[in-house]
Amino acid sequence: MTNMDNKKKPRKESNPDSKLELANKIAKQSKKVANTYAHFEDSLFRIIRSFSSWIDNVLFNQRFSLIVSLGLAILLYMTVNFNSQNSLFGSPLLSAKTLTDIPIVARYNTDTFEITGLPTSADITITGEGSNVNAAANQKGTLVANLEGLTEGQHTVKLTPEGYSDNVTIKVDPSDVTVTLKKKSTGQFDIGYDFINQDKMNSIYSLGTPEFEYSKVNVRTSKDTLDSIAFIKALIDVTNVESDFEQEATLVAYDKKGIPVNADIVPNTVKVKVPVTSPNKTVPIRVETSGEVPNGMAIETITMDHESVTIYASESVLSKINEVGVTLDASTLTKDSTVLRPITLPTGVKSSSISQISMDVKLGPGVSRILENVPVFYKNNVGKYKFSILNNQSTVNVELFGTQANVDAINPEDVVVYFDMKNAVPGNQEFKLSVEQPVGSLVRYSVTQPTIQVTVSGEVDNTVDESVGIN
Structure with missing residues (x-):
């Protein structure tokens, strides 16, 4: 029994007809799949051609062109003005703009206190709908530090924007400022003066000593500022003056370095009278030669088209001047020549009737x-x-x-x-x-x-x- 079991069983022989039948089934199934795919492809192409034809009829049909244009415009508007998460009737996009150097003003009792530490400007950021932000950016707003009701000492206050639309949100940087209020004191000062715009006054005129309506003024400011004031000056404008004049001159306080000091001057102007004169003197012109004429020659004569000149200066300057000079470099002369030379005005002389002279120079053997x-x-x-x-x-x-x-x-x-x-x-x-x-x-x-x-x-x-x- 054992020997029989160990013997190999004979293989079953395959049927040729069965294999042929299986091959025919596979071929039929492949042909069926190919026909189905071809039918689907043909249907898909028909759909695409139909849709393309419909699109052509809509886009290039004169009846539908206005509708298409309106649709495209609406689509473009929605793309620009709305978030992708919002519908046509959703919220508009927010915009922001930063403005720099917005002026700061303080509200406080100016009669009692002086303020220090307040910056002149700050920056703001405006947020809101685009059109509202642009409109607010063109407004001339300010930032207000409200110190009304506060007493002497150091205070930190918020900067509040004013003059802007309520349709936007404004953020201030910095949002707070720290300032100091100091009580004012009063001091009395003599009035000095400065002439301003003298370059706009004809130089032939001289200004006399001003005569003021009063000689002293009161200055009201903090004690520290009051102690820093060295003098008070009336700024007298002399633009185009040609004769005695009167005006209301502005008063300005200065420290020892000549820097203006912010203080309340009472009153802040003074009436002043200024005499205007035109002192002058006619003096001869002298030619001052330098160098040597070349080739052994020498100057025989010099004939000037003007022998004298009228000079304009203060009386003290004129009293020290008896002549004015014109220089001539003899080393440049090689023959008889006509030379044009400027007049050299002495120190303190503001103007002269002529500024140059013409000289006829004759030479001769030396x-x-x-x-x-x-x-x-x-x-x-x-x-x-x-x-x-x-x-x-x-x-x-x-x-x-x-x-x-x-x-x-x-x-x-x-x-x-x-x-x-x-x-x-x-x-x-x-x-x-x-x-x-x-x-x-x-x-x-x-x-x-x-x-x-x-x-x-x-x-x-x-x-x-x-x-x-x-x-």
Whole structure:
């Protein structure tokens, strides 16, 4: 039995007809699926063609074009103005805009208190519907710090926006400010003055001393501020004034550095009268030459189109001026020329009747001439020393250079040769000799002997003159 069980059972042989039948079934099923897919695909294409044709009829039909345009406009409006989570009748989108430097004003008892620590401006952010935000941003609102009813000391208050629509929300940054209220005191000050806009006044006019209706004013502010005030000035506007005038001048308080101080000045203006004059003086014009004419030539004559000029300045300045100068660089002259040069106005002179002159310059051959035995002078013997000249040399020779006519016109007594004793000390010393060059002279002077030997005794004689001739 065991041996029989261990023997392999014979395989059942497959039927060829069964395999053929199975293959036919599979082929029929595949053909059926293919037909179904083809039918579905054909139906889908028919639907798409029908929808496309309908869309073409709607979009390109003149009867429906207005309706389509309206629909697209509504869709665009909804896209721009509404959230995706809202329907057509939902809430509009919110907008925000930040504005900077909004002015801050304080409300408090200005008669009793002075305020410090208040910033001049703050920033705000406006939130709301877009159109409302834009409208509010164009309004001229302010931020108010309300301190009414508060007493002296430090206080923190909220900044409240005013002047804006109620349809928006406004956030202030910073929302709070800390300020200090100080009680005011009263002090009395003298009135000074400043002329303003002098650049808008004709320079030929001079302003006299103002005459005020009153000379003192009261200033009301905190004690600390009152102590910082150095002076009160009336600001007198002199725009285009040409004669005596009166005006109400504004009063301003200043500290020691000249910085304006915020304080209540009672009254804050003063009536003032100001005299206006036009002091002037007519003085000659002198030509001051420098350098040397090239090629051995010299200036023969200078003829000016104006010999004098009227200058305008204060009386004190005019009293010190006897002439005005015009400079001419001789080294630029190579032939007879007409030269236009500006007039050099002395310090303190505001204006002049002319600002420049025309000069006709004639040249001639230069010649030299020696002036003999020109006396020597000393100057600035501030120590009043007694002294003597070695070898009793009290005169020197001076060389002149110019045209023949000009050098011949010079006399020895017209020439001044000197040495300066400002730094003299007792003992033997050598001093430099100098010769004065007259203003406007067309002749050049030079000393043939550059120095002089002097013995200073060291004795002081109060009768000795500081500047005198030694011959």
